[in-house]
Amino acid sequence: MSGVGCxxxxxxxxxxxxxxxxxxxxxxxxxxxxxxxxxxLGGHCYERRSWPGTLTQQLVAVSAPFALSWLPLTAVTSPRSPTDCDRA
Incomplete structure (x- = not known):
């Protein structure tokens, strides 16, 4: 969980x-x-379903996609401003 906090x-x-x-x-x-x-939404979906495996396996199963979803953010160098949208 410290990875999520970081x-x-x-x-x-x-x-x-x-x-x-x-x-x-x-x-x-x-x-x-x-x-x-x-x-x-994620908390609601997690709570509504019965998950197989141990708590450790469940944590790994949800932490891996979470970590992978941060990779595209490392490529972002600047935000798009509303004026950028007008030019496109």
């Missing part, structure tokens, strides 16, 4: 850095807030 903590720091760097204060709250609906 990932979420790093995301908050990254959001603050991006907000400051690009002058988009909205990013400081919007990026971490975007995780809330996913957490709610």
């Amino acid at each position: 990932a979420l903590g790093a995301l908050r720091l990254r959001a603050l850095a991006l907000a400051e760097r690009f002058g988009m204060n909205l990013l400081a709250g919007l990026i971490p807030a975007a995780l809330s609906p996913g957490s709610l």
Whole structure:
């Protein structure tokens, strides 16, 4: 679980850095807030189903996709601003 805490903590720091760097204060709250609906849905789905295996096996099974889902975020160098969308 410390890996999850580190990932979420790093995301908050990254959001603050991006907000400051690009002058988009909205990013400081919007990026971490975007995780809330996913957490709610994931928790609901996890609770509604009976899972096979031990708790350790279950933790590994859900932690691996979580870790892999962070890989695309390492490639992002800057946020898209609303003016970028108008130019596209």
